[in-house]
Amino acid sequence: MLFGTCYYPEFWDHHLWREHARLMADAGMNVVRLADFAWSSLEPSEGQFDFDWLDEAIRAMDEAGLRVILCTPTAAPPRWLARKKDILMRDRYGRVREWGSRRACCANNETYRLASDRIVTALAEHYRGDPRIVAWQIDNELGCHGTTVCYCESCKRRFQSWLADSYGSIRELNRRWGTVFWSQTYDSFEDVILPAYNSCEPENSRRFSHNPSLDMEFMRFSSESWVAFAARQAQILRQANPQVQITTNLMGHFADIDYFRLMQTMDFVSWDNHPQTQWELRGYVWTSMAHEIMRGIKDQNFIVM
Numbered sequence: 001m002l003f004g005t006c007y008y009p010e011f012w013d014h015h016l017w018r019e020h021a022r023l024m025a026d027a028g029m030n031v032v033r034l035a036d037f038a039w040s041s042l043e044p045s046e047g048q049f050d051f052d053w054l055d056e057a058i059r060a061m062d063e064a065g066l067r068v069i070l071c072t073p074t075a076a077p078p079r080w081l082a083r084k085k086d087i088l089m090r091d092r093y094g095r096v097r098e099w100g101s102r103r104a105c106c107a108n109n110e111t112y113r114l115a116s117d118r119i120v121t122a123l124a125e126h127y128r129g130d131p132r133i134v135a136w137q138i139d140n141e142l143g144c145h146g147t148t149v150c151y152c153e154s155c156k157r158r159f160q161s162w163l164a165d166s167y168g169s170i171r172e173l174n175r176r177w178g179t180v181f182w183s184q185t186y187d188s189f190e191d192v193i194l195p196a197y198n199s200c201e202p203e204n205s206r207r208f209s210h211n212p213s214l215d216m217e218f219m220r221f222s223s224e225s226w227v228a229f230a231a232r233q234a235q236i237l238r239q240a241n242p243q244v245q246i247t248t249n250l251m252g253h254f255a256d257i258d259y260f261r262l263m264q265t266m267d268f269v270s271w272d273n274h275p276q277t278q279w280e281l282r283g284y285v286w287t288s289m290a291h292e293i294m295r296g297i298k299d300q301n302f303i304v305m
Contacts, residue, residue: 002134004031004066009057010041017057021064032061035123036071036140037102040078043119051126058132067134070127072233074116075140076102087112089150092196102140103147107225108154113232120233124240135245138233141272142226142248148256149222151196159221164189166217177213184211194218223257234265250297252290263297 005024009017024032035042035054043049058068081087082099087109089097097104105112127133142148149155167173170186179185186192195218201209234246250259250271263269271294273287 002031002067004029004033004069006033006036007061008037009034009060010038010053014053014056017060018063021060021066024066025064029066031067031069031134033069033071033137034058034061035073036137037073037076039073039076039081039119042073042123043078046080046115047118049119049122049126051123058130062132068132069135069137070123070133071137072116072120072123072139072237074105074119074138074233075142077105077112077115081105081112081115084111086152086154087115088152089147090152092149092151092194094151094196097147101145103143103145106150106152106154107229108150108158109152110154113229116229117232117236120236121240124237128240133244135247135267136237136241137270138230138237138246138248138266140249141251142230142262143223143254143257144251148226149218151194155222155225156194158225159194159218160189160192162221162224163192163217177211179211181211219256220258223261226257227261230262231265250294253286253293259294259297269294269297 007020007024012020021032034057038054041053042051058070061068077087077099079099082104085096087105088099089104089106091097107113163173167176170188170191173189173192174180174185177184193214195210195215198209230248237244237246245267247266247268247270248262250262250269252271252273271290273290
């Protein structure tokens with residue numbers, strides 16, 4: 001059985017790492033998760049990588065008998081990347097969701113996708129075949145903080161293309177969506193809008209403001225965007241390390257991303273269980289339900305974080 005913790009060596013003075021590792025081992029831990037938010041420390045400037053500190057941290061963990069789950073750091077883009085304004089998500093009012101926390105970037109923005117590919121490739125190559133790493137975690141809590149959907153131009157173009165592939169013709173989309181109601185008929189896929197803030201919508205509410213098929217398909221598209229984003233990383237990791245075990249941390253009852261689709265490219269299910277800090281403190285029944293949902297996603301190993 002694996003028993004461990006998340007550890008952020010980039011936050012601590014490196015002289016403390018071995019002492020912290022010893023304390024973890026003394027507590028009965030045998031695994032530690034590293035680097036999920038460390039992009040700025042691993043790539044301080046564009047294309048310039050620094051893995052020396054992570055090498056030392058992994059060495060300190062290994063000397064204490066701790067194995068490592070290594071993460072891709074794409075949940076927390078560095079400042080130099082956020083300066084490329086087009087990568088930042090836009091909300092349904094058209095406002096840029098500024099950098100300054102995590103999950104700032106759009107899954108459909110090519111600049112962000114290529115930057116993510118680069119850091120994941122560099123990590124995968126640097127730690128190719130490293131026996132101290134027992135698994136990889138992709139990103140961290142995909143879609144949390146309401147960041148599954150984005151209303152930027154990249155999303156609009158990809159959504160329109162996605163609909164064209166799904167429906168074949170704009171006539172078929174109009175027929176199945178019933179767009180004749182309220183004169184919502186589209187002349188081409190390039191006309192299709194995102195379900196953003198509109199004239200029929202009260203402030204701070206989304207009720208009755210858009211064609212329900214548009215809403216539904218946009219949520220499906222947004223989910224598929226993050227599924228594809230994670231699958232790209234899994235492919236990169238496996239190319240460098242064919243025997244690697246890969247997961248990503250799910251969030252129990254979270255429904256914005258299709259976890260059944262997401263986990264098709266993963267090897268085992270893991271999820272973040274926060275029974276007393278979120279989910280409205282609903283107690284053991286709510287937590288138990290999340291366990292059952294997660295257990296049913298994939299017939300593989302199961303880890304709670």
